[in-house]
Amino acid sequence: MEIWNIVAQIFPYAVAFTVPLLITSLGGLFSERSGVVNIGLEGLMVMGFFAAAVTVKGIEDLLPSGAIPIGLLAAALGGALFSLLHAFASINLNADQIISGTAINMMASAVTIYLARTFTGSGNIRIRTGILRRDIPWLADVPGLGPLLFSQTYWTTWLVLLLLAISWFLLYRTSFGLRLRACGEHPSSAASAGVNVYFMRYMGVTISGAFAGLGGGIILVTYSGEFNGSVAGLGFLALAALIFGQWKPLGVLGATLFFGFAATVANVSQVIPQLAVIPPLLLKSFPYVVTLAALVLFSRSSRAPRASGQPYYPGQG
Amino acid sequence: MKRIRRLGGRVFLVAALACMAFGSAAAGAALKVGMVTDAGTIDDKSFNQGTWEGVLKAEKELGVQVKYLKPGGTTEADYLKEIGNLYDAGYRFIVTPGFKFETSIHKAQNKYPNGKFVLLDGTPHKGDYAPEVGENTVSIFFAEHEAGFMAGFASALQLKEGPVGFVGGMEIPPVQKFNWGFQQGVAFANERYGTKITMTPENFVYQGSFDNVAAGQQLAASMYDRGVRAIFAAAGGVGVGVINEAKTRAASGKEAWVIGVDVDQYAEGIYDGQKSIILTSAMKRIDQAAYDLIKTELEGKFPGGRTLIFNAANNGVGIPVRNPNLDEKTQRTADEIFAKLQAGGIVVAAEQKGLIK
Helix, strand or coil: CHHHHHHHHHHHHHHHHHHHHHHHHHHHHHHHHCCCCCCCHHHHHHHHHHHHHHHHHHHCCCCCCCHHHHHHHHHHHHHHHHHHHHHHHHHHCCCCHHHHHHHHHHHHHHHHHHHHHHHHCCCCEECCCCCCCECCCCHHHCCCHHHHHHCCECHHHHHHHHHHHHHHHHHHHCHHHHHHHHHHHCHHHHHHCCCCHHHHHHHHHHHHHHHHHHHHHHHHHHHHCEECCCCCCHHHHHHHHHHHCCCCHHHHHHHHHHHHHHHHHHHHHHHCHHHHCCCHHHHHHHHHHHHHHHHHHHCCCCCCCCCCCCCCCCCCC | CHHHHHHHHHHHHHHHHHHHHHHHHHHHHCCEEEEECCCCCCCCCCHHHHHHHHHHHHHHHHCCEEEEECCCCCCHHHHHHHHHHHHHCCCCEEEEECHHHHHHHHHHHHHCCCCEEEEECCCCCCCCCCCCCCCCEEEEEECHHHHHHHHHHHHHHHHCEEEEEEEECCCCHHHHHHHHHHHHHHHHHHHHHCCEEECCHHHEEECCCCCCHHHHHHHHHHHHHCCCCEEEEECCHHHHHHHHHHHHHHHCCCCCEEEEEECCCHHHHEEECCEECEEEEEEECHHHHHHHHHHHHHCCCCCCCCEEEECHHHCCEECCCCCCCCCHHHHHHHHHHHHHHHHCCCCCCCCCCCCCC
């Protein structure tokens, strides 16, 4: 039972670490399913991270209870707006999507640090308090699952799970989802059926921007508490999780949870005597080694959207 | 008429020239003090900021002219370039914070024999770690173990019982010395003042980096979950995660203390009104060191070629003067112990022997 207690104890923190990754990866899913590769997720997260920090910092004294929701809204908006650059370059200008995404990543940290210094005089923006963790009444007391899923939760976790459910429904149960996926598989067929490929791809990229921005905002209000110009590679990890999860919402959930849990175990292993016997280096590299192995194994049967990464020219065959 | 005007113009010109001459004479008297920043911003709440505050204090109180330059990168060449830029602009007294400047200052002290250099928390060498402090350079170190000792002692006295922990960044000497001193401070309080603070190996960890905020938060959360009452965080960005976790807990009404590092971190731990989770901070008075050295130069007593240790005895390390989270009695006792430390009545070891990690 010892192991179970350890799992129960660190699981809430693993979930907290997973959530920004999950929502960002889900954003990437929309973009890629519409046919636009988005390696700018990292930069979009930074943008949301920054937008949330500026907003929360600006209004936390006036509106102590509303600051965080408004900040997260600003994060999603900031990410969405910034992603329009990527959308314009890759959809209208038919630019190389990898290069455009790289540009997003490079610009985001430079622009945000510059703006942060202009607005607040410091490259770091600290907010007073983030979201407080809560136990869900009576559900947290359910033996087994209670301590795992319903104790010490941030409300953003439930928001993201809701968005995950909505995304699944949107992608697989609505005509919008069908059209979006068609644009990622065979845009000219979709166009011949009357689908506006440009519009659908814009939607895909903008949603990815909003979700990645939200992911960055969630980092701020949960475990970080301070904007510092970097999300430490989580955007790229989200991209890996997207591939690992085979471009499917539930696959992405599984992949990000795996990353989140493995990273958390590695982080806290030193404090837990039962885990401290395993060399930390082994634990830290574990999720990456598994991902590499999985990518190699799945590369044959990979289900990447077929037109992902290819510019769309109207009238092409 | 024309002539008068010309004359008037000439008088004006002479007057202007006189003013300029006078002005430059006044400026010539003022020492020009330059600073090159390390990685991070001038307001990093750590080394850069501390150094710059000392330089600014010198500007205000000693009337020196000041300027800082931020290098484009953190290589020796980047640092040397900015040192050269300052030197060429007439800033011949140059202060640099952090051990990363060690090789750059080694080159600069030979390249600019007329310049004067202060290296905080490092010693010049040519890449082989064999100290070579030039006649125009002063190398400064801090007795982190004494700062850690005071913070550990004051925290133990305030908390009286229960476990405490430590989260370090990389396992390098300045961080280790903070840790070792901290443990000795706690042990001292347990021994002499009857406190019952416990320290166990699993609560004394080095995360391994200075920027993994998430790991800092998760480590802190796990420690607090296991009953740790206060965490000494000497870990840069990892410490940001520790502070954030403690703030979240305190805001939900749970006890969680953090002991700050390098500078007085009280303001960073504020979660509600004026209430902060920072119990006290183990400080290196970087600002004091920068200011003092500028002062010695103005007095013509610049200790070139020497390595100085800033410790309790010369007020170079310690805990903040005001600690709102320590009660009066604790503060008073801590002040007494600090006086003893200064006088040499208490000796803190700067090595591990018998301590955790």
